Amino acid sequence: MLDIKVQKTTAPKQKPAADDPLKFGTIYTDHMFLMDFNSEKGWHDARIVPYGDIMLSPAAVVLHYGQEMFEGLKAYKGPDGTPLLFRPGKNIERSHMTAERLCIPPVPEDVFLTALKELIKIDADWIPDAPATSLYVRPFMFGTDAKLGVDVSDSYLFVIILSPSGPYYPEGLNPIKIWTEDQYVRSIKGGLGHTKAGANYAASMKAQQEAHANGYSQVLWLDGATHSVIEEVGSMNIFFKIGGKVITRDLDGSILPGVTRDSVIALCKDWGVPVVEGSLTIEEVYEASQNGTLEEVFGTGTAAVISPVGELRWGDKNIMIGGGEIGEFTQKLYDTLTGIQLGMLPDPHGWVMKVE
CATH class of the missing domain: 3.30.470.10 (Aminotransferase class 4, branched-chain amino acid transferase, N-terminal domain)
Known part of the structure; x- marks a missing residue:
């Protein structure tokens, strides 16, 4: 002891x-x-x-x-x-x-x-x-x-x-705006991207400053090799609901294995919502926004829990999501997770530990 x-x-x-x-x-x-x-x-x-x-x-x-x-x-x-x-x-x-x-x-x-x-x-x-x-x-x-x-x-x-x-973002549960970074590289497979090392966050600060200067809350990182595959946001994992499926980057060594990420995937499976862990390019997200299949985008992390995304800026393109309003599925995830965390909803996975 x-x-x-x-x-x-x-x-x-x-x-x-x-x-x-x-x-x-x-x-x-x-x-x-x-x-x-x-x-x-x-x-x-x-x-x-x-x-x-x-x-x-x-x-x-x-x-x-x-x-x-x-x-x-x-x-x-x-x-x-x-x-x-x-x-x-x-x-x-x-x-x-x-x-x-x-x-x-x-x-x-x-x-x-x-x-x-x-x-x-x-x-x-x-x-x-x-x-x-x-x-x-x-x-x-x-x-x-x-x-x-x-x-x-x-x-x-x-x-x-x-x-x-209080809330990590001043916006609270209102959708945030995210800047897509296609110049700087934060991590690559084999580096420190999968760890909670201060060096990861130091490497993200230059892009974060530029995003803020342009009126955006966070940076969406793309892969270091092709600058096209979506990885994660500066302080969150990120999910895209496209055509009824929930898509997020797989754990290939370049992104953080988020606890909230894992919890969201478990809830999706509980609810029978298809989850795809793999590669999704920013081009595919833009195409989905154009053909009407991009339904919702949200980030996940301990600090923010669930953070809806209302806009992605990619180069000279603005990808608008859900009319700038929180989506029904994102709201359900937030309500369920916070309800479990606060002991207000059933905890079928045994996630909550009492401190006694």
Whole structure:
């Protein structure tokens, strides 16, 4: 059993009022979890301490060679006030895959899960309960060795922080506009595209800035080889409902195996909706928009859950979807997923875990 030392804050922060706007990821709870690793002791010294800054050498490996990874999941307040986690095992499973790719020692599943639950129990009264809010949970790990040679670190820090948050997009559940990127490349098969590595997101920021400058919320990435096959959005996997089928990129090593993505595919199968995991080109999406078979487009991710797409900009073409309104199927997915996450709907797959 994990022995966690607990040091509670003597100066609790003022919590947001029920009607305060919660901009995503900008407010942090009173406490955080820390645990160290070195080659002699393995993972050790698990502790929950007051939220605060981390001391780090200017020569730390993470600062020079980017040996860093993270995860993202959410805690919700159930109908009886009990904190709920949505599929934490999938996040831990993905963290192991990312850790292996980045040469970071994985945190054992039982240790990871215990750390999550104990921290959330201590800061459970930070979980908001207004519509479209949650407690965002950010576990991350990075190399702490002080050395400038290009090499993996021998020491690491595992951290979990919590952030009461509202919708990821200011638009909320209103359809967003997405810019199709055909110049820059974020990832290729064999790279880091399938991992939750900070480097993935750094590589996407230039295109993201240009999309924002043109009035678009996110970037739609195309494959690095042909600049035609749709991969994913900067912060989400993406789905297209065309001619009654739901189509999304297959997990070929260049896109993130999203937990919400997996959940959406499972729901589609439950409902008898055909799902195709494969290659779909931006040209095929444009053709479907022209011949009337493009029905709905939506992104999926922990932060946004389900995000309807109302417009795709591809070169000089504007692909309009559903008259700029959320589609019936997208709404059903959102209502079902959030209903399960909040403990308001049946959970036939056993996705929700109580934090007790």
